[in-house]
Amino acid sequence: MLIRDLRSEDFDDALRLYRILTRDPVPVADDPDAFDAVLRHNGTTIIRMEHDEQIIAMTTLHLLPNMTSGGRPYALIENVVTDPDYRNRGVGRTVLQACIDRAKSANGYKIMLLTGEARGVRGFYEKLGFLGHEKHGLVLRF
Numbered sequence: 815m816l817i818r819d820l821r822s823e824d825f826d827d828a829l830r831l832y833r834i835l836t837r838d839p840v841p842v843a844d845d846p847d848a849f850d851a852v853l854r855h856n857g858t859t860i861i862r863m864e865h866d867e868q869i870i871a872m873t874t875l876h877l878l879p880n881m882t883s884g885g886r887p888y889a890l891i892e893n894v895v896t897d898p899d900y901r902n903r904g905v906g907r908t909v910l911q912a913c914i915d916r917a918k919s920a921n922g923y924k925i926m927l928l929t930g931e932a933r934g935v936r937g938f939y940e941k942l943g944f945l946g947h948e949k950h951g952l953v954l955r956f
Contacts (some may be wrong), residue, residue, distance in 0.1 A: 822853060832895070
């Protein structure tokens with residue numbers, strides 16, 4: 815199994831996982847240009863794990879500049895997804911750990927992420943060191 819950053823040519827395979835991740839009414843942008851815009855965004859990386867040349871897990875890491883904490887950046891993790899055929903094998907943990915390592919090497923001072931209560935994965939993140947009681951996540955959707 816190989817971990818690397820996603821590239822434009824990964825669009826179709828990534829789209830397959832985005833469709834697994836999202837549930838109606840959240841639409842997936844079925845648009846290679848939108849995908850390229852994410853990949854080109856400064857400070858944003860989508861880290862993937864592949865097996866037999868197929869993406870089996872991926873997550874988006876945003877490193878954001880900051881004025882507090884001595885000007886150190888903070889990270890935001892979004893769109894964590896593992897192919898259902900590869901769940902409970904440490905694949906998601908490995909990809910998420912790659913994001914954590916990347917944020918640390920960028921001198922980040924914290925990582926934030928949100929997860930839906932209905933997904934039942936809070937314990938997965940807590941095992942990696944994320945704390946659910948320190949702050950409260952709020953969402954305003956448009």
